[in-house]
Amino acid sequence: MNSNTTIISKLRQDLLKWEGYKPPVSGQRDTLGLGPLESIFPNGVFPKSSVHELVCASSEQAAASGGLVSGMLSALMQPGGVCVWIGRDRRLFAPALSAFGVEPHQVVFISLMNDKDILWVMEEALKCPGLTAVVCELRDMDFKQSRRFQLAVEHSRVTGFVLRNATGKLGSTACAARWQVKALPSTDLGGLPGLGFPRWQVDLLKVRNGQTGSWVLEWQEGHFVPVIETVIHAERQAG
Amino acid sequence: MQKRFMAIWFRHLLTDGLARRRPELKDLPFVLAAPVKNKSIIIASSMVAEREGAFTDMAVADARAAVAELVVIDEVAGQTVKLLRLIGLGCIRYTPMVSIDLPDKLILDISGCAHLWGGEREYLKEIVLKLRAAGFDARAAIADTPGAAWAVARFAYKRPIIATGGQAAAITTLPPAALRLEPDILERLQKLGFRNIGPLLELPASVLRRRFGQGLLLRIDQALGRVEEYRELLVPPVPYTERLPCLEPIRNVPGIEIAIERLLSVLCLRLQEEGMGLRKAFLKCHRIDGRKVQVGISTTKGSHSVSHLMRLFRLQIDKIEPALGIELFVLEAPRVEPMETVQEQLWAESKGLGDTALAELLDRIAGKVGPQAIRRFLPAEHYWPERSVKLATSLSEEPAVAWPKALRPIRLLSIPEPIEVMALVPDHPPKLFTHKGKRHTIAKADGPERIGREWWQDKGEHRDYYRVEDGEGQRYWLFRSGHYDGGDARWYLHGYFA
Incomplete structure (x- = not known):
C-alpha cells in the first residue's frame, strides 16, 4: 500500500516534469512574489511558459482582470522586458499600467477589430522568444484555439494571458489556469473618506495539476496582499 | 580599337541650370554674382545678359551701368559640380564612361557606342539636341582625344567631328587657349605673338620646355594623342534590384516561393556585404498577358535575413494573381539603411525592445494586418486624459518625461x-x-x-x-x-x- 502511494507520487512528479513544471532547484527558490497566486500551483512555481485564461463577464470585470494581469506582469517583466497587449479598439489606457508597476512604454499595443486577426497575431506573438508576456482580449476561445496557444508557448517560454468574454458555456480548455476576477468594495483607510486599495475576488476556476481556490486580494504598494484566508476547494484534476 | 571621345561644352551652365528651375528668368538679363575682395563680381552671365553687355568677371556695378534691368542673384557654391553630375548621369544612357571636367565640360568615352545611334553625326546630333531641348546651351565635338574634342567644341565654328588622326590639322588654326593652359602661360604666348596653335607644333620640344615648362608639352601631347589622359568616371548609384526571368511561366504558389527565395538570397548576400539592411522592398511580377502585379513589404528595422524577409513575403503571396503565368520577377529594394552588425549570442538573455525577434514579429504583424494597428505609447505633458499619451515613432524611442503618478482608469x-x-x-x-x-x-x-x-x-x-x-x-x-x-x-x- 505504502509503496503504491510512493510510486503514484513519483509518477505524478514525472508527469509534471514532462509538462514543463520544473521543481525548484534546492537552495534556489525562484519566486515571483505573487503570494497566494503562486503557491497554489504545483511545486509552488507559477507556470510562466503557459497560457492563462481570464473570464470577464462585463466591462467592469474586464477592468478588474486587466488590473490583475498588470499586477502579474509587473512581477514577470524584469526591467527591460517587453509585453505585447493585443486588444480591441484601443480600450486599455496605457498610463494606468504604471500604477501596477509596469512601464507603459515597454508594452506594444496592437489593436485589431476581428477575432480572426487577433488569434493569428496572438499565436505569432506567443511563438516569439523575444517577449516576456502576451496579453490578448478575445470574444471567445474554444478548446482547439487554447491548445494551439499552449503549443506555441511551449517552445518560446512566453507567458500568455487571454482575457475572454464569458459568452455562453465555458468549455474545456488547454490553458494552465482559468481565472475569474471580480471587484470587491474597498475598505476605508483608517477612517479616511474615499476609495481604498483596489480589492478583488480572485477565483481560480480551473488549474492543471493543482488545486482551485478563491482569494480576496488587494493591490497595495506594488504587491498582492491577501485579505482573508484562502478557501481551498477539493482537489481536482483537470486538463 | 581606336578610342573616340566626345567633349560637351556648356557655355552658360549655371545660368541655364537656374533658368530651368525658375522659368520666369528665361527672358531676363540675369547674372550670378559673388563677392570677391569686397566687390560683387559676376560669376556667370545668362545669354540675354551677355547680349546686352554684362559679361563674366565684370563688377556688378559696371554691369548695372550697362544693363539697366539686370537681375542679380547670389551664387550658391557647389552648383557647378551638382549640375554637371546630373547631366553626366543622364548621359550614361549614351556611353557607360562619362567624366566631369570642371568648370563647364563633360568628357564622354564613346568608343564603340556611336554606331548604335547610326553613326557619329547622328549620335552627336541626338545628344546636343536633347541637351538644348532641356535648356542647356551645349556644344559638342568628337575626336580621338579628349583634348582635341574639347578644343574643337569650344573654339571651332564648324565640323565638330574630327576624323581619326586628324586632330593636329583640326587644332592648328585654334588659339592657344584651346590647349587648356594656365593663365600665365597663355599670357606669355599672347605676348610672344602666338595667335594659333599651329606654330607651336612646329617648334622643337626642348625650346618649348625651356620657355613654357613641361605643362605646355603635356597638353600638346594630350591633344594629339601621344599621351593618354586619365580621368575619374562618374559612377551612378547602383539600385538594389534583382531580376529573375523564367523559362516557363510560373503559375503556382511553390513556384513563386522558389522565385522569391532565389531573389532574396542574392539580394541579401549583397546587402550583407555592404553592411546594409532592407527597410522596404517590392516584388514586381510581370505576367504573360503584359500586366504587372506588385506586392510590397516593409520592416521596422533594417534586415538582411533571408528567412525573415521570406516570411514577410509569404504573407503577401496570396495577393499575387498569376493568371496565365509570370515570366519575370523583379525584386526592388528602394529603401535600405546601414545596419549595425550584431554579434550572434549563444545565450540571448536580454529581452528588450531592441530584440531582433520582436522587430521581426512586428514586421510580420504589420504585413498581415497593417502597420497602423501597432502602437507604443509615451507620456505627453498634458493633463487632459485624451492627450496625455503620444505615439512613439520608433521602437527605440524613450520617454522624455516620467509617467504621471495620478491614478487613471485601466x-x-x-x-x-x-x-x-x-x-x-x-x-x-x-x-x-x-x-x-x-x-x-x-x-x-x-x-x-x-x-x-x-x-x-x-x-x-x-x-x-x-x-x-x-x-x-x-x-x-x-x-x-x-x-x-x-x-x-x-x-x-x-x-x-x-
Missing part, C-alpha cells in the same frame, strides 16, 4: 458616455448614476480632480473628475463637464478602474 472609453446622475448637494460627488439603463448606487467617492481644458488647443468646459465605487465594489471614473450651476452641466462615464 480602461478608458475613447468617447465619454453620457450618464444620468443624482447628487445630494451641488458640488458633491454623485450618489447615484444610471448608465445604459443600469442603476449604480455609489458607496464611496474621491474627488473632484479638476482638469482644465487646454484653451490654446480647443474650446469648451473644464472637467471635474470623480473616482467612485458602487455597492458591488466596481470602480468608475466619472466627470462633470462644466460648473454645476452653469445650467448645461453634463455627467459622463469615462473609464473603469481595476
